[in-house]
Amino acid sequence: MMVWLILLPLLWASFAFLLGPGRGVWLAMAGLLAQLWLAYALAEEIVASGVAEHAVGGWGAPLGIDLVADGLSAAMLLLTQCVALPLAVYASAYFKRDDPAATYFWPLVGFLLAGLNALFLSADLFNSYVTLELLGLAAVGLVAAGGGAQQIASALRYLFATLVGSGAYLLGVALIYGTYGTVSTVTLTPLIGAGAPDLVWIAGGLMVVGLMLKTALFPFHFWLPPAHGGAPAPVSALLSAVVVKASFYLILRLWIGPFSSLTVAANLVVWLPALLGMLAVFWGSYQAIRAERLKMLVAYSTVAQLGYLFLIFPLLVSAGALQAVIMQVFAHGLAKAAMFAAAGTLIKATGQDTVAGLAGVAERLPVTLFAFGLAGVTLMGLPPSSGFLAKWQLIELALSQQYWVIAFVVLVGGLLAAVYVFRVLRQAFLLAPAGSVVMPVPRTLEWTAFVLAAASVLLGLRGVELMQLVGIT
Amino acid sequence: MKRLLVVLGAVCFVVLLLGAMFDLAPASVQLHAAVAANLPASGVEHPVTAVLLNFRGYDTLLEIAVLLLAMIVILATGIDTAADVRPSVNPVLQALAKLAAPLMIMVAVYLLWAGAFRPGGAFQAGAVLAAAAVLLHLVELLPGWQSPSTRLRLGLAGGFLVFLAVGAGSLMRGALLEYPPEHAGRLILLVESGLTVSLGLILAGLFLLLSRDDGDGP
Numbered sequence: 183m184m185v186w187l188i189l190l191p192l193l194w195a196s197f198a199f200l201l202g203p204g205r206g207v208w209l210a211m212a213g214l215l216a217q218l219w220l221a222y223a224l225a226e227e228i229v230a231s232g233v234a235e236h237a238v239g240g241w242g243a244p245l246g247i248d249l250v251a252d253g254l255s256a257a258m259l260l261l262t263q264c265v266a267l268p269l270a271v272y273a274s275a276y277f278k279r280d281d282p283a284a285t286y287f288w289p290l291v292g293f294l295l296a297g298l299n300a301l302f303l304s305a306d307l308f309n310s311y312v313t314l315e316l317l318g319l320a321a322v323g324l325v326a327a328g329g330g331a332q333q334i335a336s337a338l339r340y341l342f343a344t345l346v347g348s349g350a351y352l353l354g355v356a357l358i359y360g361t362y363g364t365v366s367t368v369t370l371t372p373l374i375g376a377g378a379p380d381l382v383w384i385a386g387g388l389m390v391v392g393l394m395l396k397t398a399l400f401p402f403h404f405w406l407p408p409a410h411g412g413a414p415a416p417v418s419a420l421l422s423a424v425v426v427k428a429s430f431y432l433i434l435r436l437w438i439g440p441f442s443s444l445t446v447a448a449n450l451v452v453w454l455p456a457l458l459g460m461l462a463v464f465w466g467s468y469q470a471i472r473a474e475r476l477k478m479l480v481a482y483s484t485v486a487q488l489g490y491l492f493l494i495f496p497l498l499v500s501a502g503a504l505q506a507v508i509m510q511v512f513a514h515g516l517a518k519a520a521m522f523a524a525a526g527t528l529i530k531a532t533g534q535d536t537v538a539g540l541a542g543v544a545e546r547l548p549v550t551l552f553a554f555g556l557a558g559v560t561l562m563g564l565p566p567s568s569g570f571l572a573k574w575q576l577i578e579l580a581l582s583q584q585y586w587v588i589a590f591v592v593l594v595g596g597l598l599a600a601v602y603v604f605r606v607l608r609q610a611f612l613l614a615p616a617g618s619v620v621m622p623v624p625r626t627l628e629w630t631a632f633v634l635a636a637a638s639v640l641l642g643l644r645g646v647e648l649m650q651l652v653g654i655t
Numbered sequence: 656m657k658r659l660l661v662v663l664g665a666v667c668f669v670v671l672l673l674g675a676m677f678d679l680a681p682a683s684v685q686l687h688a689a690v691a692a693n694l695p696a697s698g699v700e701h702p703v704t705a706v707l708l709n710f711r712g713y714d715t716l717l718e719i720a721v722l723l724l725a726m727i728v729i730l731a732t733g734i735d736t737a738a739d740v741r742p743s744v745n746p747v748l749q750a751l752a753k754l755a756a757p758l759m760i761m762v763a764v765y766l767l768w769a770g771a772f773r774p775g776g777a778f779q780a781g782a783v784l785a786a787a788a789v790l791l792h793l794v795e796l797l798p799g800w801q802s803p804s805t806r807l808r809l810g811l812a813g814g815f816l817v818f819l820a821v822g823a824g825s826l827m828r829g830a831l832l833e834y835p836p837e838h839a840g841r842l843i844l845l846v847e848s849g850l851t852v853s854l855g856l857i858l859a860g861l862f863l864l865l866s867r868d869d870g871d872g873p
Binding site: 185186189192193196199200202203236237238239240241244245246247282285286287289290293296297300308309312313315316319320322323326327328329334337357360361362363364369373379380381384 | 685829832
């Protein structure tokens, strides 16, 4: 079942390519619907009967490649398909016929999702590298597609960042293979002990730093705002909601998997990502508060929200930490997809991408603005949203270990999020200046954003099931 | 000054890396032995082909997807068609290229077939095919590509789709890309033949698309 989650998007992406430029939307919809069902069924299977495995080629690690689906993978797969389907519906209404950005949109999205799903299922360091390449290249293609010079420039910067990141990761994998003779995480985990040779430390450092670059953790965030802010709205939504989380997922996997004895041995190492995460929360929020363009505001908010994910590393020793961080991944994933989708609708309607140009949209596009506000509620962490649940758990964990500083950052970050969200809402409720026009937009654009935003809030009420799923290892 | 610092940093890193490499114990997992032991069941006699197409065939499947994707990304960016004016080509060069092209195709077929028992295989064969196409393009015998027709798209994605179909078929019977030992050799040859054509087209396309000229695409 889990293998079909990888094969299906590859299949519909190739067939969409065969059909030709601009075609393939129905193939994609059918595929995405089936994928959503598969991801849900996989999660149910894991809850019922524990971790699922698949030995590709029937060889088994270390000779072959193993796919492993535990609670963490299943949760990420579920989030990816849950975000992708509404965004695909959104995209089908967003792109006009013959839009140059949509020529090969569906094949690119298909390969992107295949890369994501394959990454979440992989239990092999080299195979993860291949999935990262698939993912990164598809993402760069989506940012660059049909854009002007500026968009191509930000796509190239993104390509540079993602290639350097995967290069560092690959060098690390090569060193690990040289040391232990295997790249299977299942085989490696017991082999890497606290007394590992220096080379393994270097390899681990290279891999984690490379992945941080791909996750756009402060100060490696330089590529994210132009890439996510400049791409078409459905693309920005997909990239911010799930693609950056994929490399974070891999860091988390390495941290609690093969490198777990290293991270336990070096107490101080856990504070490095946490420190960068704190700086990311402040810097990203500050830039979002200052941003003049609406999509830049949302993109910088992603930089800030990614910071929270890295606060978890000092807390990983206690039970419930994984659940907290995955709740934050879900909260941000759903809310940010909704926010970018809503921002795209607002920009389409007002014809300009500035916060100042939003005056008066409240009465013309109430559903979209409500979606933006609901997503904002999740980002701020107000009850009963999933963002509240995530922040609550983070603070509880931080206080139980007396890491006051983490609890403080989480609280202040929520307040800062409120500042930039209300900046947009306040502007939207102002009276429209005379002569401004708000163009009609397809209903589909408004309601898909609303569905995603509502999901991010309502997940807070059904968080227990998700946490139970994540707990299965 | 900045450049000096970068160089200094790189040198330090290399020294650190080399230093750490020297006190390395032999690897605890010996994959060579496992590969050698399972070689008879893999359907081919050459260990590299066995690893690429059988033991770690899933990696190769995704790598092919990456190559196809690279092609699609170039198509999707919609680079402006610039009419490049080239000086007229020496007829001797054209004649030589006409002579070389069939030979190169033969070499590609040989490499594909040889992959089963000595170094070679789809990647090398595809690269030679692509080189032939680039050569023909450089002597103006093959026009650059504008946007690929349905037939060409089928050629580009065909190899990947064959591989995917073999994977899906094996998944129905058991595991993904698990070949029954008695048919493994034939299935690998089928996959590699498809890949040779598609890889040749993709690699050639990466060149021919980026040097689009006025001529119509094939």
